[in-house]
Amino acid sequence: MERKGLAARASGNPSPPALGEGPRPGPPPCVPSGGGAPERGQAGAAAEPAELIRRAHEFKSQGAQCYKDKKFREAIGKYHRALLELKGLLPPPGERERDARPASPAGIPKASRLSEEQSKTVEAIEIDCYNSLAACLLQAELVNYERVKEYCLKVLKKEGENFKALYRAGVAFYHLGDYDKALYYLKEARTRQPSVRVRIHALKIIRRARWANEGLKKSSSSKPCGVHLQPQVPGEQRQEYHLTAGVPD
Structure with missing residues (x-):
């Protein structure tokens, strides 16, 4: 019986579940390709910090190209996506000096897992994104100066x-x-x-x-x-x- 089960698995036909196991879960559904990084709620939460940083940098670069092409609304969207990828990688400003923090839930990158170089990269991307968001808003016909101020002050805090x-x-x-x-x-x-x-x-x-x-x-x-x-x-x-x-x- 064991040999038959192995042969069935090798041929691509899984053997039936053993008595008492219950039905086995099927394969995950296919995610349509959108030409960009997966949504943070799917793969983002379990991704390694290096992968999140890479995706954030990619979105930031796309935003910069949109800005050069004078597609300011698209650029704003790209910069927000970049910041979303970095969300949770760094603790709030008031907690950055604390060494002892509770362990993160499974699958969520903890700020302490970042190397010094990664932390600097994350802050640099955040600064560039907030600066660029302010620049995009200033190109609007009706400028939201309150939001421009907010983004600039975020940069100046860092x-x-x-x-x-x-x-x-x-x-x-x-x-x-x-x-x-x-x-x-x-x-x-x-x-x-x-x-x-x-x-x-x-x-x-x-x-x-x-x-x-x-x-x-x-x-x-x-x-x-x-x-x-x-x-x-x-x-x-x-x-x-x-x-x-x-x-x-």
Whole structure:
């Protein structure tokens, strides 16, 4: 009987289950090929950190190509996919200094399993993705400056001297009406950029932010509560500025 069972398995016909075993599970269903990495809920949760990092880098590269092709919505999707691949590889910022953490559930990569080189690679990809997401949003006809600010601050938490994040944060705060923070971030960016063109553009925004800040202070002292004046830069009347034009990619 044993020989017959072996012959059946060799010929591709599995032998029937032994008494008391119950039916055996069939093969997993085929996953249609989508031209990209599998969904994180399927293979992503059990993948090794090196594979997750590889896929994240691939999505980031695809996003960069979409950005070059001016397909900004597609680029945003690619950058989000890259960040999704990295989710869980690094602990939250408040826990990165803790050595003792509870063991991860089976199949989920634990941050402590990352080598030092892998940790640096993950952070570099995260920084690039958040910076690139901010750049994509700034290309929109109606810019979501709140989201631009959010992405830039994520970068600056990891890399406080990142020029692009400082610059874009300054532009975002300017458009959100927080001129004190706009001045701070733009001044910080200006000191870290050797490019004359970008420095000149930063100075222009700083000048406008100063005038706007002074205008707000004057309006708050001369107008009743709840009434706001639109700050105006002298000599420029009602001209509107597209301050994102000079923001570096």
